[in-house]
Amino acid sequence: MKKISLMIAILAITSVLFAQTKDQRWSVGLHINQTNYQGDLGNEFLRFNDIDPGLSLSLGYYLSPTFDITAKAGWGHVDYKDNHGTYARWHGGIADLPNNSYNNESWSFYGGLWNASANLKLKFNNGWLLKEDALFSPFLIGGLGLTSFNSVAITKDIKKETYQDFALYYGAGLNVRLSERLNMVLEAGIYNPMTDVYDGVDPTTAPQWNGRNNDQVADGDGDAGKSNDEFLQYSIGFTYSLGKMKDADGDGVADKKDKCPNTPIGVAVDEDGCPIDTDGDGVADYLDKCPKIAGTIEGCPDTDKDGIVDSKDKCPKVAGLKELQGCPDGDDDKDGVANLNDKCPNTPAGVKVDAKGCPIDTDGDGVADYQDRCPKVAGSAKTQGCPVQEQLNAFAKDVYFKTNSARLSQSSYAILDQVVTLLKKYNGIKGYTDSVGRDSYNLKLSEKRAASVKNYLVKKGVSASKLSSRGYGEANPIATNKTKEGRAKNRRTEIVVE
DSSP states (O other), X not given: OHHHHHHHHHHHHHOOOOOOOSSSOEEEEEXXXXXXXXXXXXXXXXXXXXXXXXXXXXXXXXXXXXXXXXXXXXXXXXXXXXXXSTTOTTTTSGGGSTTOSGGGOOOEEEEEEEEEEEEEEEESOSSSSSOXXXXXXXXXXXXXXXXXXXXXXXXXXXXXXXXXXXXXXXXXXXXXXXXXXXXXXXXXXXXXXXXXXXXXXXXXXXXXXXXXXXXXSSSOOOOTTSSOOEEEEEEEEEEEEOSOOOOTTOSSSOTTTOSSTTOOTTOOBOTTSOBOOTTOSSSOTTTOSSTTSOOSBTTBOOTTOSSSOGGGOSSTTSOOOGGGTTOOOOOTTOSSSOGGGOSSTTOOTTOOBOTXXXXXXXXXSSSOTTTOSSTTSOXXXXXXXXXXXXXXXXXXXXXXXXXXXXXXOTTHHHHHHHHHTTOOSOEEEEEOOOSSSXXXXXXXXXXXXXXXXXXXXXXXXXOGGGEEEEEOTTOSOSSOSSSHHHHXXXXXXXXXXX
């Protein structure tokens, strides 16, 4: 019997049970039970020295969070022998009277007890005392039913009878919630058939025996006719819900428990019905672009908190700008192009640059406009961006003389020094004056000025054979001689490639 008891305990602990709710109102169940006796022969309530398992079925219906209706029907074996009390042999009781025991045995009985009852269950996990989905939820149960007992009583003789009576049932139990739809049900209740004959002992059995209380002995309290026979039944049950739970988003979690009732179809959820968030960053895996690393931007980390995820941030540990791919704003040459993208980071202040931060080179000759004396005509770096003639013209514009003199101004020497390096071919030097003065004077003055330039160049190492000079006086003005500014432009020197 100990092995059977152990098997029952293992089944009870490992069983998966379903419990009805408002979405699954009906349930059916299978229960293993043990039935103990209390009556005239003694009391074995709460004693487990004799295990006789029985079986019962149940049908339940959910009324409300507080009440269920349950119907139970089952069978159990009951037996009891008074070994130490009033009806025990060799204890000076009624069984020791002459011819008052069968085969010199203590009085006993056994039989199969059938029972059926309709009950009202009061649940404590009704949202007031305990949450409806509490892990442990006690209950009280009570109702009215029928009992039928095939009794074999061994007293002073053997008596076989079948008794059928109305019975009261009352008890308590505990639901152990294992999941959304599963419970383990532990219950203990008393069947009271409201009669005193099931054990074969009643006042007519021993009409002259007033009884003797045996509270001091192990089995205790044998007293013919003192109370009704009662049966305490313990059960470990399996119940299965027949209803279909409401689950609007189809994620397998009932709506009443679903904390995220609008989860998209197909998304994996946790026990609360919410999408899985592996890294715990508050962004569900199905939306998280970095599901295994906690982050703040679409689930991805942003260490420097500059709004750019680390995987796209070229400076992930220093806050920066989106335009600079997460790097700090830096523009050392102040040209409007950040250092990160500036291909010419040392451009002088005020110089116009392109998208790469380099100075504009309109004619594409490799000489930036701000250094190019001929920014619209391609030249070379050696000629400051001009073709030879254009460069010479540009230089010649800056050659000046003392008033009414062929003597060069001090600022002209630096210009002519640059001209020296360009004169690789024969050149002609032309001198011009404005219209002030006589024509003959102006012509001679222009010739002297042209010669003055030639002489300086020769002095600096340019071969005299490559040079010629000529004065044109007032001829070929390039501006009006009626204004001071115009006359200044006409007093000029031209260096011509011939």
